[in-house]
Amino acid sequence: MEGYARPVKKLVEELSKLPGIGEKTALRLTFHILSSPKEDMEELARTILDAKESIRLCSICFNLSDSDPCGICSNGHRRERRICIVENVNDLLAFERSGFRGRYHVLHGVLAPMKGIGPEDLRIGELVDRVKREEVDEVIIATNPDTAGEATAIYISKLLKPMGVRVTRIAFGVPMGSDIEYMDELTLNKAIEGRREV
Ligand SMILES: [Zn+2]
Known part of the structure; x- marks a missing residue:
């Protein structure tokens, strides 16, 4: 990861924590994110937060x-x-x-x-x-x-x-x-x- 700007490194690091994502895939996703329109990535970030905030466990079956x-x-x-x-x-x-x-x-x-x-x-x-x-x-x-x-x-x-x-x-x-x-x-x-x- 030498030579990469700090925010890029950090993004790769965070994405690598996701299941099934190795460093190579994380790098690919990072470059995809960086080259995508800003609005699309705002939408993605918002969707992640919305899902996090609105989804809970069912108190009967824990779905x-x-x-x-x-x-x-x-x-x-x-x-x-x-x-x-x-x-x-x-x-x-x-x-x-x-x-x-x-x-x-x-x-x-x-x-x-x-x-x-x-x-x-x-x-x-x-x-x-x-x-x-x-x-x-x-x-x-x-x-x-x-x-x-x-x-x-x-x-x-x-x-x-x-x-x-x-x-x-x-x-x-x-x-x-x-x-x-x-x-x-x-x-x-x-x-x-x-x-x-x-
Ligand atoms: Zn349920």
């Missing part, structure tokens, strides 16, 4: 939303007695694209004791409260098919089963270690259809 409850939780046509548990909002969106029409609960992470992430750091307590409070027939655990995702699924099923709710785990016709976010609709559809009791 990102500009209303509380979110559009899914407040939609009376949803099969409210089935709750699909996902790791993050991207996974929720992937299931939405697959045509799943139950409701969701977003954990915002998975158990990772080595990184110091325990049940109290996820929305697990809220899930238990929800199952107690709402009429829930089935909880479908749709965490990723990797070690942390599996450990989280087992932990949650041990908590919920004694409460008398049906707990299922989605099936995977794909190798362990793959990412729900990037699975196509058909695969996710099949995963829900082939779910099994846990």
